[in-house]
Amino acid sequence: MASYPIFVLKRFGQFLLVVFLGISATFFITHMTPIDPVEQSIGAIQQMGQSDPRAVDLMRQSLRELYGMEGSLWQQYVHFWTRLATGDLGPSLSAFPTPVSTIILRSLPWTIGLMTVATLFTFILGNTIGALAGYYRKSMVLKAVSLVFIAMQPIPYYILAFVLIILFGYLWPILPINGGYEMNTNLQLSFSLVLDILRHSILPALSLILVGTGGWLIGMRALVSNIITEDYVTFAELGGVPKNRILRSYIARNAMVPQFTGLAMSLGAVFNGTIITEIVFGYPGIGNLLISAVHAGDYSLVLGLSALSITGVAAAVFIIDILGPLIDPRIRVE
Amino acid sequence: MQKWKKLAFGVALATFGLVGAATAQEYTTLPRKETLIVENPEGTIKNPGWFNIWVNGGGGVSTGLQQLTMDTLWYIDPEQGLGGSAWDNSLAADKPQYNDDFTQMTVKLRKGLYWSDGVEFTADDVVYTVKTQIDHPGMNWSAAFSVQVASVEATDPYTVVFKLKKPNSRFHAIFTVRWNGAWIMPKHVFEKVADPVRYDFANPVSLGAYKLKTFDPQGKWYTWEKRDDWQRTSLARLGEPGPKYVTYVDPGPPDKRTIAQLEHNLDIIHDNTPEGMFTLKDKSKTVESWFPGFPFAHPDPTLPAVIFNTQDPLFSNADVRWALALLIDIKAVDMASYRGTATLSALGVPPTAIAMKDYQAPLQDWLKDFEVDTGKRKIKPYDPTIGQQVADMLRKQPKYKDQIPTDPAAISTAFGYGWWKPDPQAATELLEKAGFKKVGGKWMTPDGQPFKIRLTVEGDTRSVFTRAGTLIAQQWAAFGIDSKAAPSSAVWQGLATGDFQCAIAWSVETWGGDPDLSFFLESWHSDFVAKKGENQSARNWQRWSNPELDKIIESIRRVSADDPKGIELGKDYLKLVAREMPTIPLMSYNVFTSMDTTYWKGYPTIADPYTDPVPNWANSRLMMVKLKPAQP
Numbered sequence: 034m035a036s037y038p039i040f041v042l043k044r045f046g047q048f049l050l051v052v053f054l055g056i057s058a059t060f061f062i063t064h065m066t067p068i069d070p071v072e073q074s075i076g077a078i079q080q081m082g083q084s085d086p087r088a089v090d091l092m093r094q095s096l097r098e099l100y101g102m103e104g105s106l107w108q109q110y111v112h113f114w115t116r117l118a119t120g121d122l123g124p125s126l127s128a129f130p131t132p133v134s135t136i137i138l139r140s141l142p143w144t145i146g147l148m149t150v151a152t153l154f155t156f157i158l159g160n161t162i163g164a165l166a167g168y169y170r171k172s173m174v175l176k177a178v179s180l181v182f183i184a185m186q187p188i189p190y191y192i193l194a195f196v197l198i199i200l201f202g203y204l205w206p207i208l209p210i211n212g213g214y215e216m217n218t219n220l221q222l223s224f225s226l227v228l229d230i231l232r233h234s235i236l237p238a239l240s241l242i243l244v245g246t247g248g249w250l251i252g253m254r255a256l257v258s259n260i261i262t263e264d265y266v267t268f269a270e271l272g273g274v275p276k277n278r279i280l281r282s283y284i285a286r287n288a289m290v291p292q293f294t295g296l297a298m299s300l301g302a303v304f305n306g307t308i309i310t311e312i313v314f315g316y317p318g319i320g321n322l323l324i325s326a327v328h329a330g331d332y333s334l335v336l337g338l339s340a341l342s343i344t345g346v347a348a349a350v351f352i353i354d355i356l357g358p359l360i361d362p363r364i365r366v367e
Numbered sequence: 368m369q370k371w372k373k374l375a376f377g378v379a380l381a382t383f384g385l386v387g388a389a390t391a392q393e394y395t396t397l398p399r400k401e402t403l404i405v406e407n408p409e410g411t412i413k414n415p416g417w418f419n420i421w422v423n424g425g426g427g428v429s430t431g432l433q434q435l436t437m438d439t440l441w442y443i444d445p446e447q448g449l450g451g452s453a454w455d456n457s458l459a460a461d462k463p464q465y466n467d468d469f470t471q472m473t474v475k476l477r478k479g480l481y482w483s484d485g486v487e488f489t490a491d492d493v494v495y496t497v498k499t500q501i502d503h504p505g506m507n508w509s510a511a512f513s514v515q516v517a518s519v520e521a522t523d524p525y526t527v528v529f530k531l532k533k534p535n536s537r538f539h540a541i542f543t544v545r546w547n548g549a550w551i552m553p554k555h556v557f558e559k560v561a562d563p564v565r566y567d568f569a570n571p572v573s574l575g576a577y578k579l580k581t582f583d584p585q586g587k588w589y590t591w592e593k594r595d596d597w598q599r600t601s602l603a604r605l606g607e608p609g610p611k612y613v614t615y616v617d618p619g620p621p622d623k624r625t626i627a628q629l630e631h632n633l634d635i636i637h638d639n640t641p642e643g644m645f646t647l648k649d650k651s652k653t654v655e656s657w658f659p660g661f662p663f664a665h666p667d668p669t670l671p672a673v674i675f676n677t678q679d680p681l682f683s684n685a686d687v688r689w690a691l692a693l694l695i696d697i698k699a700v701d702m703a704s705y706r707g708t709a710t711l712s713a714l715g716v717p718p719t720a721i722a723m724k725d726y727q728a729p730l731q732d733w734l735k736d737f738e739v740d741t742g743k744r745k746i747k748p749y750d751p752t753i754g755q756q757v758a759d760m761l762r763k764q765p766k767y768k769d770q771i772p773t774d775p776a777a778i779s780t781a782f783g784y785g786w787w788k789p790d791p792q793a794a795t796e797l798l799e800k801a802g803f804k805k806v807g808g809k810w811m812t813p814d815g816q817p818f819k820i821r822l823t824v825e826g827d828t829r830s831v832f833t834r835a836g837t838l839i840a841q842q843w844a845a846f847g848i849d850s851k852a853a854p855s856s857a858v859w860q861g862l863a864t865g866d867f868q869c870a871i872a873w874s875v876e877t878w879g880g881d882p883d884l885s886f887f888l889e890s891w892h893s894d895f896v897a898k899k900g901e902n903q904s905a906r907n908w909q910r911w912s913n914p915e916l917d918k919i920i921e922s923i924r925r926v927s928a929d930d931p932k933g934i935e936l937g938k939d940y941l942k943l944v945a946r947e948m949p950t951i952p953l954m955s956y957n958v959f960t961s962m963d964t965t966y967w968k969g970y971p972t973i974a975d976p977y978t979d980p981v982p983n984w985a986n987s988r989l990m991m992v993k994l995k996p997a998q999p
Binding site: 067068069072073074075076077078079085086087088089090091092093094095096098099125127128129130131136139140143195198202203206210211212213215216217218219220312313314315317321322325326328330 | 395396397404410411413414415417422423424425426504505507509510511513514515541564565567581583584585586587588590614616617618619620622623626627629630856857859860861863864866889890892894895902904905906907
């Protein structure tokens, strides 16, 4: 492990390079889209009401200056990195002059909350059932439960979301189907507000959990099925080690290593938001924000959200890389 | 295994406990009988705390902000209005007063109107609004004021005099609400601000009958409360607003809107799919719509059409445009798009009530006699019975047969008068006249290339018109033209840049309740047609110019907005565009607004058409006056 610090430095360099290339690519892609935020803004103003054709050129010129969109693409690119280096994502173009960071920070906690809880719940549930189903292969209950989750996995989650809305919002209306909390509610922190927020998150989280559990379950069951044929498991069984202990300490622990890698990747991708889930349930997260930013040609906001997502995923990979040798004795750094 | 089972049981119990905490769904914490809940079609607002409506800063506009708190000099209602006419002197005490050559406009203001913070509204607010926007490029009305206003001054606290750079008999339109207008700014608030462009106008002071109560920091809902001093607003002339609270909400996609209204949690749905409206009518006993039965929807003063890019050589010839019009089976398009609920229009004006009276009905005889020269013969393409045929077709559907009107006048109001007859033979002759040829079942352009059309549609954004465009493209394809509908998320930008062949969109919008067509027609003058490759300003997306049209527009400029000559000039325009077909008018923009009468009654309908029911229009403030609680 003497070379571990060098390994970490190398991986950190890779992390920075990935972030730089990813954000740069996003910058050029967003600036090459046919949607022009100034024209979108002019369109919005013109569609609002009386528009004087003589005023449009003047409006266009004013908005270009206001949005800082003058200069060549290269100049804008350099300006973008200069600003980003100081942590400034610039103003949103569709919500000018509000900073992109302000808009993102308003939505981010909702996505992180929903996605983190759903991801962890899915991870625990899928791996638990997968491990049990892989080890107790004759259990009819576990077979049935596994079958349910595996059958749900290929269902597009927006379809499941609509089914949940019809079930719990219309036929048996006991759960809220829109938003993050009740309308006109007092947003000062209280037990009832927390309960309200939790209730509003049940259906979006459930749609993610029901569809997402099957993936973890199948993976874990396959890993366990492989591991139970290993010699050390056979020795443990012959040695009279209790079955629960064999499952926990001998099988699940080893099987979890690749699953944790997957978990880290999933948690890194939390920043992506779950666009369709948020739209279907009207959940106030960054998925909804990203879609509206794309439609408005607001590349400042798209870039801000992409930078967050790219950094999140790259950081997750970096952390997995540097923790790998520490948690998995089979990995050796040379 | 026992531990796992216990854990699983515990998780299930906790989940059901949380669910069990819910009884029947409460949608709002405010007293429901005092709260009107309205859909805001803007959806979730990206920048919820931004109330500066004079800057396009990502805040909502139709969150109630423009309907309930803003005011300006005049309103023209898309329907009949409440004050005896569609025209309403709101902040102004009278109509605009122009000098003889329309270079000066004087406005007399009402006295005794107050902002919600107790400051009196005066001429200084109007002057400040104009000067501030001229001084700050980037504000929404800055450019429009800059190009028109030479000077503005308050000659006394209730009189404003505008001197214009050029004669303009329609300058008042900028301060006249159709959907919105140039709203008056509170001078006493903004003058203390360093930069009006960067000011969010949090806790907005109101000039309307309501003021902000609360809003969702995530942008899903806004709630407004009736002002204690509502009598000191311009709306008070018309009566006391009924609802104590009005909440504008993003209720989600059509299915969720429908569910919310069925559960009486959403009083007004702004717009719905035809299918959503049918469901509501089937399942709810308390839902009202503009028409009590088929076609349900309100015809807005907007005219969806096939818009040709006339700078594309393929569509520069009126014969080609006419040929394509004669290939459209409008009844099939009606069924495919609006499921039979469209209000059709062959003329270039939306079939609103006032347009039916002033334009559509008077021009029926002219349309019946109107001829098109195909190069081989003259045809009379107009079928005045199309509206009747649609009604007869719908009457065969058992579900709605009793809802279809039988009175010819009612049929025309609901479904329109007539439209062009499909005539493939005439279309063939017109294309051949234009130099096109049919080779092996496929049409070729005069230079020997396949005749290829891409009809741009908005996709899911406006599914009704996407369905219309798709069917029209198929009808052209069936005739041997390589034609397809092309969905795009940037239709309006494409219209501006000219990056399209033809599109389903609109370049005609009228006041609705007033026959003056200058609202859109002024922008059709050849002075404003962009060169190929340059951006076109709204609304002449077809980039069409015509010397005869210029003469009509210039004549309209020389008469005042309420001069009857304007209507005659409007008819000249309609005849011209019928001959030239720069766009193919299809139908009005029908909006499936549905209104639940569980908590409120007094909504506008065809029986009491005091305003447009579509609640994102600023004119919908009139609804507040007419609505009364439905429950004690």
